[in-house]
Amino acid sequence: MQRLTRSGGKKPRKRKWLFIKCILSAGLLGMCAMGIMLLYLFQSELPLADSDRNSQLLDQNGNSIAVFSSGERNRISVTLDEISPWLIQATLAVEDRQFYDHIGFDIKGMTRALLVNLKEMDKVQGASTLTQQLARNLYLSHERTWSRKVKEAMYTAQLEMKYSKDEILQMYLNEIYYGGGAYGIEAAAQMYFGKSAKDLNLAESAILAGVPKGPTYYSPYNHMKNAKDRQLTVLSALVATGKITQSQADEAYAEMLSFKSQKQRTTADQAPYFRDYVRGVVIHELGFDEELLEHGGLRIYSTLDMDAEKAAEVAVTSELNGSEGLEAALVSIDPRNGHIKALVGGVNYTQSQYNHVFATTRQPGSSFKPIMYLSALSSGKMTSVSKFSSQPTLFHYDENRKTYSPKNFGDKYLGEIDMRRAIAASDNIYAVNTIMTVGAEQVIELGRKMGITSPMEAVPSLALGTSPVSPFEMASAFAVISNQGKKITPVAVLKITDDKGHVLYEAPSPKAEQVVDPAAAYVLTHLMESVFDTGGTGNRVSASIKRPVAGKTGTTSTDAWLVGYTPELSTAVWVGYDKGKILGTAESHKAAPIFAKYTEKALEKVPPKIFPIPDGVVSLYIDPTSGLLATADCPDKQLEVFIKGTEPKEVCAEHGKGKGESVQPLPVKEKPESHSWWSDLKRWWMD
Structure with missing residues (x-):
């Protein structure tokens, strides 16, 4: 057998070339592997990142105001x-x-x-x-x-x-x-x-x-x-x-x-109470997964008006500054489309995240009365000139098996008064007489239609707001009155898109349901404007409001309210303590100035507007003493409005010779859209 020897020189040369080939092959394979890796990395998606995948909350103008993240x-x-x-x-x-x-x-x-x-x-x-x-x-x-x-x-x-x-x-x-x-x-x-x-x-x-x-x-x-x-x-x-x-x-x-x-230093998120509310709506009402909300890069387009929201926050903090433990809530809804424009659930979010706007443990007090009066007007059983005697009264109910004896604040009784005076002065005796006339069940039925979802007990004290409700419910109900009796379900979320802009949800167009006769809603509005006139419970803030506004105060031992509206906003303000501490006199007067400051600031760029007068409203001069059509001999004449067909037909015979003719009713017409002199105009009109 022949052997290769070292002197032949073939084996070392083969090894050398084999080594070179291996090196080249390895380099080529490495380059190929690197190329494949780079191609893979280029085509692969990066994982989700908390920072750029947090869903954002946007206001009505499309500006980002908050993010949704599990971390603080x-x-x-x-x-x-x-x-x-x-x-x-x-x-x-x-x-x-x-x-x-x-x-x-x-x-x-x-x-x-x-x-x-x-x-x-x-x-x-x-x-x-x-x-x-x-x-x-x-x-x-x-x-x-x-x-x-x-x-x-x-x-x-x-x-x-x-x-x-x-x-x-x-x-x-x-x-x-x-x-x-x-x-x-x-x-x-x-x-x-x-x-x-x-x-x-x-x-x-x-x-x-x-x-x-x-x-x-x-x-x-x-x-x-x-x-x-x-x-x-x-x-x-x-x-x-x-x-x-x-x-x-x-x-x-x-x-x-x-x-x-x-x-x-505070959280960078604006409107944190509203953000938390929207989170609940997106997850529990619209059915979005919480993980998607946290890390899906969603864009939640909301109804919030940041100018109104800031006005609300400033109004709350400026009035309650230095009031230790005193809490507040403010929610404001556009009655024309149901858009929630401002929502402040408390005085300081960093100290308490509890959202008082949706707290259903607060008695509305007299702020509930307009719902009852609207029921009375709608039924035709009462008008703005219906009279009751404001005096200590024992009421019998439940087939005379039970009694109820309400009192007026400070034991002040006004004698015989009409509905306008009763609303302005917040007379409790008149209110209970009204619910006894109309029926508590009918009041509850109307309250349900207007947006009150909390339980209401069919007892005479319901007239005085003893059944707890939330500020959100009150703002929703008063929005119906402002919107000429049409109910539009409040909405906070208008649209949701994914991170690529694809629409995942879009709110349906608002549907208006006529739950109250427009004429009845206007008559009540006309009466509720007197709350801010001389003698009304809201008179102390009337100078701060430079536009037509209607509303009602409400005060219990632990809760202070003012719920009111303009044609553009229905707003509920509540003030109180979380632990039910008794309110002092100064504390019980905090809700009204918050409402006034907020309303004027939120609408400062909106020209004052009167409440539109619908068909079916009759405007007449009334003698306030008799409640009948005024004559030229009547010393006082009061312009009053009625649902057509419920107006008085008899002429006052208590003045002059008793044979005077009725003063011609004023034609229903639009009033100038201004209010720096609104109160003066109303007084001039009724003279």
């Missing part, structure tokens, strides 16, 4: 051009100077960090780029494992492939944590300095750019010295990169900064 994160997203250039430059200088030049990984920086760490035999230096930090914050935990490092590299590559550098930088500045619950530069700017990110100056930018490295350690609220030392580092980095001069750095470092008080 203070976050407001802004675009890159809404951020101060100083902040952008400071962040790049101290965090990632080569950001616009690398592909997501700073190879030089990583090598340098590796050498330093090997020298020190410890991890003393890192080299994460902004893209790596973003990938980590968006998609990963902060555990130090090899699997997390691999995922971080993959997500970093995907971010660089799918987004431009500006988009990555914008996402980073909206995502990074600045301490104190503030995620993103806009929330941080608002929290620390009470201003927008676009208005930050160099000194403020240098402070904030330094915080993310250690949000607790470098927080000016926690360690001012550390924050100033870090600010100096940031300013030095800006000088080193040529973005500012040393003189600018020195001036910025020496600047005295005005930080917002920690007590002034």
Whole structure:
């Protein structure tokens, strides 16, 4: 057998070429694998991220006002051009100077960090780029494992492939944590300095750019010295990169900064009580999954008017400021379409998230009376000139087996009065006489039609508002009166879209149900306007309201109310204590000024309008003493309105010779749309 010897030289050459082929093949396979991996990463979707997938709540103008998230994160997203250039430059200088030049990984920086760490035999230096930090914050935990490092590299590559550098930088500045619950530069700017990110100056930018490295350690609220030392580092980095001069750095470092008080810091979400209410509507009424709401990137288009909402919040806080433990609720609905325009569920959301707007444990007191009077007017059993004697009375009911003896506030009794005087003065005796005449069951039936869903007990005291209801129910019911007897179900959510803009839900067009005769609703409105006239229980705030308004106060030992409306808004205001503490005299008068302040501010850009007068209304001069048609001899004449067919036909014979002719009724016509002189006009009209 022949053998190959070393001298033949064939075997070493074969091995050499075989080695080269293996190297080339491995390199080719590696390149193919890398290409396949890059293609896979490019085509693969990035996982959901809490920050950019939180569903947003938008107001009636399409502006984002809140996010839905299980965490207590203070976050407001802004675009890159809404951020101060100083902040952008400071962040790049101290965090990632080569950001616009690398592909997501700073190879030089990583090598340098590796050498330093090997020298020190410890991890003393890192080299994460902004893209790596973003990938980590968006998609990963902060555990130090090899699997997390691999995922971080993959997500970093995907971010660089799918987004431009500006988009990555914008996402980073909206995502990074600045301490104190503030995620993103806009929330941080608002929290620390009470201003927008676009208005930050160099000194403020240098402070904030330094915080993310250690949000607790470098927080000016926690360690001012550390924050100033870090600010100096940031300013030095800006000088080193040529973005500012040393003189600018020195001036910025020496600047005295005005930080917002920690007590002034609140959640970035606006209208938090409304946000919580919408959350419940979306999940429980519209059937959306909570996980989808939390992380599905939905956009919830709502009815909220932020101008009205801010007016409501200011009205509540300004009146209750310094009143320890005193709570309030305000809800305002546009009666013409059912849109909820403002909703304040309490005085301070950070202290109590309980939404008093939907609390059904509060007695409405006399604010419930208009529902009963509307029932009386609609039935035809009573008119605005129907009279009862206001005096201590023992009422018998339940087939005379039970008795009820109501009292007027302060034991003040007015003698024989009509419905207008009874409403203005909130007379309890007249009210109970009315429910005894109409029947409690009929009042309950009408209340149900108008939107009262809480249980109502068919007893005489129902007339005085002893059956608890919520402010939401009261605003809904009064909206029916304002809307000429038409009920439109209140709505908060108009549309929901997914993260790609596809419509997932759209509210149906509002359907108006005529539950009360328009003429009856107008007659009651005309009577309720007297609540704000001289002698009315709302007179103390009449000077603050410069437009036609109708309403009713209500006071119990523990609850104060004012529920009222204009043609544009139906608003319920409640004030009281959570534990049922007795209200003092001053506290019981808080609801009316809240209503007045809110109504005027919310409608300051809306010209005053009168309540439209429907068909079927008759306007007549009445002698207030007899309740009959006034004559020229009657010393006092009162303009009153009636449902056509219920007006008095007899002429007053108590004055002059008793043979005077009736004064001709005024034609029903529109009044000028102004109210700086509204009360004077009404008095002139009735003279």
